[in-house]
Amino acid sequence: MPRMKSAAELEEFRQQILAQRDADQPCFTLCSGSACHATGCGPVAAAVEQELEKQGLTDKVRFRRTGCHGFCEQGPVAVIYPEGICYLKVKPEDVAEIITETIVNKKVIDRLLYVDPNTGEKATLENEIPFYKNQQRLILGLNLEIDPQSLEDYLAAGGYQALVKALFEMTPEQVVGEVKEAGLRGRGGAGFPSGVKWDFARNAPGEQKYVIVNCDEGDPGAYMDRSLMEGNPYAVLEGLMIGAYAIGASEGYVYIRQEYPLAVENLEVAIARAEEHGLLGRDILGSGFDFTVKVHRGAGAFICGEETSLLKSLEGMPGEPNARPPFPAIKGLWNKPTNINNVETWSNIPLIINRGAEFFNAIGTEGSKGTKIFSLVGKVNNTGLVEVPMGATLRDIIFKIGGGIPGDKAFKAVQTGGPSGGCLPADLLDTQVDFDELTRAGAMMGSGGMIVMDEDTCLVDLARYFLGFLSDESCGKCTPCREGIRQMLKILARITNGQGKEGDIERLQDLAETTRGASLCALGKTAPNPVLSTLKHFRDEYEAHIHDQRCPSLSCKQLIAFHIDPEKCRACGACLRKCPAEAIDGGKKRIHVIDQDKCTRCGSCLDACPAAFGAVGKLSGEPVPAPVPEEQRAIG
Numbered sequence: 001m002p003r004m005k006s007a008a009e010l011e012e013f014r015q016q017i018l019a020q021r022d023a024d025q026p027c028f029t030l031c032s033g034s035a036c037h038a039t040g041c042g043p044v045a046a047a048v049e050q051e052l053e054k055q056g057l058t059d060k061v062r063f064r065r066t067g068c069h070g071f072c073e074q075g076p077v078a079v080i081y082p083e084g085i086c087y088l089k090v091k092p093e094d095v096a097e098i099i100t101e102t103i104v105n106k107k108v109i110d111r112l113l114y115v116d117p118n119t120g121e122k123a124t125l126e127n128e129i130p131f132y133k134n135q136q137r138l139i140l141g142l143n144l145e146i147d148p149q150s151l152e153d154y155l156a157a158g159g160y161q162a163l164v165k166a167l168f169e170m171t172p173e174q175v176v177g178e179v180k181e182a183g184l185r186g187r188g189g190a191g192f193p194s195g196v197k198w199d200f201a202r203n204a205p206g207e208q209k210y211v212i213v214n215c216d217e218g219d220p221g222a223y224m225d226r227s228l229m230e231g232n233p234y235a236v237l238e239g240l241m242i243g244a245y246a247i248g249a250s251e252g253y254v255y256i257r258q259e260y261p262l263a264v265e266n267l268e269v270a271i272a273r274a275e276e277h278g279l280l281g282r283d284i285l286g287s288g289f290d291f292t293v294k295v296h297r298g299a300g301a302f303i304c305g306e307e308t309s310l311l312k313s314l315e316g317m318p319g320e321p322n323a324r325p326p327f328p329a330i331k332g333l334w335n336k337p338t339n340i341n342n343v344e345t346w347s348n349i350p351l352i353i354n355r356g357a358e359f360f361n362a363i364g365t366e367g368s369k370g371t372k373i374f375s376l377v378g379k380v381n382n383t384g385l386v387e388v389p390m391g392a393t394l395r396d397i398i399f400k401i402g403g404g405i406p407g408d409k410a411f412k413a414v415q416t417g418g419p420s421g422g423c424l425p426a427d428l429l430d431t432q433v434d435f436d437e438l439t440r441a442g443a444m445m446g447s448g449g450m451i452v453m454d455e456d457t458c459l460v461d462l463a464r465y466f467l468g469f470l471s472d473e474s475c476g477k478c479t480p481c482r483e484g485i486r487q488m489l490k491i492l493a494r495i496t497n498g499q500g501k502e503g504d505i506e507r508l509q510d511l512a513e514t515t516r517g518a519s520l521c522a523l524g525k526t527a528p529n530p531v532l533s534t535l536k537h538f539r540d541e542y543e544a545h546i547h548d549q550r551c552p553s554l555s556c557k558q559l560i561a562f563h564i565d566p567e568k569c570r571a572c573g574a575c576l577r578k579c580p581a582e583a584i585d586g587g588k589k590r591i592h593v594i595d596q597d598k599c600t601r602c603g604s605c606l607d608a609c610p611a612a613f614g615a616v617g618k619l620s621g622e623p624v625p626a627p628v629p630e631e632q633r634a635i636g
């Protein structure tokens with residue numbers, strides 16, 4: 001296909017693609033996002049190709065490999081169209097049966113369906129699974145319709161209609177106005193109104209302007225942006241081009257971390273295909289609008305996600321933040337006006353232009369519009385990516401979509417907003433996901449990390465973990481951040497080691513306030529959040545560690561001991577065999593005893609002891625009972 005020179009040619013091409021497609025044709029859709037690669041979608045794909053060939057169905061059945069469907073924990077995920085039958089944890093040996101039974105004979109294979117662990121009910125269609133049923137997948141849902149390397153798929157799904165509308169039916173001012181009216185706020189962390197930011201860059205003096213996609217995504221456990229870029233890079237590019245047109249930029253960059261090889265690959269293929277077809281380059285579709293885009297791979301420093309560091313890194317310098325103002329919109333890349341948005345923010349643009357500001361701002365709350373994608377991880381039954389309308393409650397996300405807490409454990413807290421977000425306790429579960437509500441509650445939206453914790457998680461230790469991450473990732477440019485985080489980390493480490501001192505809580509609070517107030521960039525300004533939010537909601541845990549050398553969650557290794565209850569031990573030897581430290585003394589018909597000096601508190605004995613006996617227990621803040629005297633260890 002040569003370069004398309006007009007909107008009419010693009011539409012003609014789309015119609016040709018649609019004419020070759022039959023909506024009723026069977027399609028085997030296999031998620032091939034990074035998580036499903038890890039669970040084995042590669043061999044499943046090979047089996048699909050082989051089996052279609054073997055059964056002579058290659059021309060009759062479409063096979064589409066897509067980006068992430070969201071339910072990564074249950075991958076590899078396959079959806080069979082036109083019915084929409086969803087199979088989970090698909091293995092290569094299931095493929096022949098799926099093709100013969102489901103595609104040819106139209107029968108559902110029961111054993112591959114989702115089973116609700118609470119009710120035992122099976123779900124046949126994807127949208128019957130509670131994980132999906134309670135979501136509104138306006139952005140992520142497109143992943144299912146598209147092979148990320150296929151421009152044809154994107155066009156068939158309506159791709160580039162928003163660009164055509166912007167270029168041919170709207171002035172740049174109207175585009176900015178639409179985004180402002182939609183109420184879109186940046187999805188990268190700060191929640192700044194995107195249209196307002198675009199206006200700054202648009203009105204900034206200067207001929208040369210830039211637009212940038214921030215796909216650095218360094219939060220531990222977060223992969224929303226990776227999945228969007230892997231699954232639908234065309235939508236990000238389309239959003240970027242519309243932004244460039246609105247602002248008056250002719251060059252764009254995608255700053256993407258090197259650790260996302262599949263996202264980089266799919267993005268580069270998308271750029272190459274768009275260039276071949278005249279959807280990037282000079283005089284796009286005959287509109288007079290020129291736009292090129294380059295990919296820059298980041299080396300994986302968390303700080304390079306901060307916009308001023310990102311700009312330095314793009315310019316070839318070490319990624320360190322600058323004071324703002326001047327903001328990038330005025331003085332950005334190579335001192336030119338630059339607009340930086342997050343991947344998810346850009347992905348929302350085609351939707352807003354296609355469906356209008358009114359459609360978009362009808363979703364959500366007063367101050368937060370549209371949907372938001374969260375990476376739901378931790379102690380929750382259904383982990384994965386979830387997209388919900390703004391205003392959904394944490395309870396809905398964790399219990400209705402996430403399916404609650406595994407085992408019989410109780411919910412304890414949820415951390416939203418990434419490493420420098422805040423922890424919210426059970427009594428704040430009805431908080432809505434809304435930029436302002438989450439901040440009011442002491443957490444933040446951040447870019448969409450959501451980590452669920454159960455009763456076994458020690459929140460002092462959790463604060464220590466995040467401060468450890470932030471201490472490693474602080475660029476060290478300013479003293480309050482570099483030293484403040486390090487000192488808080490030292491105090492948290494000694495508290496969790498059982499060496500907390502009187503006054504440590506007050507010292508933490510002082511350091512947190514100073515670090516928050518005096519740091520240069522938002523890494524330092526928000527780094528105290530894990531400490532402040534856990535101190536606010538779980539202060540008693542800090543006090544127990546410091547005053548009683550007790551970890552109420554029985555989690556901090558230095559504050560716990562393992563003990564075998566002589567009344568319950570049946571001398572089965574399971575714990576002894578598993579103990580890597582040879583710390584258990586036992587023998588046939590002899591009550592087993594743990595040598596506390598040798599024990600490394602690994603917990604293997606607790607896991608190994610049969611539930612029927614339940615003889616191994618954990619203690620904290622109390623003396624370990626003396627070992628049973630030798631003469632009383634025989635079991636009759």
Ligand SMILES: Cc1cc2nc3c(=O)[nH]c(=O)nc-3n(C[C@H](O)[C@H](O)[C@H](O)COP(=O)(O)O)c2cc1C
Nearest residue numbers: 186187188214216217305306307341342345522523
């Ligand atoms: C330490 C730090 C890391 C950040 N990492 C990211 C990131 O990985 N992706 C992102 O979009 N924004 C990140 N941000 C926010 C950016 O500075 C910037 O606000 C954002 O890219 C703007 O896009 P938005 O308006 O669409 O949210 C980070 C900020 C800080 C302080």
Ligand code: SF4
Nearest residue numbers: 569570572573575609
């Ligand atoms: S596994 Fe439990 S019951 Fe068996 S020997 Fe160890 S402590 Fe005793």
Ligand code: SF4
Nearest residue numbers: 579599600602603605
């Ligand atoms: S906690 Fe680990 S090291 Fe200690 S006794 Fe049990 S298995 Fe051995």
Ligand code: FES
Nearest residue numbers: 031033036068072
């Ligand atoms: S990568 Fe397959 S469901 Fe997420």
